[in-house]
Amino acid sequence: MFSKHCLDATFGQFVTILKWVAWKRDVFVSEVDKNFTSQICPNCGFYTGKKTLDVREHSCRRCGYKTHTDVAL
Numbered sequence: 001m002f003s004k005h006c007l008d009a010t011f012g013q014f015v016t017i018l019k020w021v022a023w024k025r026d027v028f029v030s031e032v033d034k035n036f037t038s039q040i041c042p043n044c045g046f047y048t049g050k051k052t053l054d055v056r057e058h059s060c061r062r063c064g065y066k067t068h069t070d071v072a073l
């Protein structure tokens, strides 16, 4: 229990430092909700379904938009 709290606090400090370094270097950083990532097409909003981690390309059946899964939030 205590170690989980320490881990959460450490990760929170890491995110704070990461945001500061990104701001200092003029790099965009955003926290992303872990649910439904890479499942909704960023071009048309169509739900494309759950992907496994080995699938690295987002491909929309409705509009044909293709991009890397890191881009398709």
Ligand SMILES: [Zn+2]
Pocket (backbone or CB within 6 Å): 041, 042, 043, 044, 045, 046, 060, 061, 062, 063, 064, 065
């Ligand atoms: Zn689409």
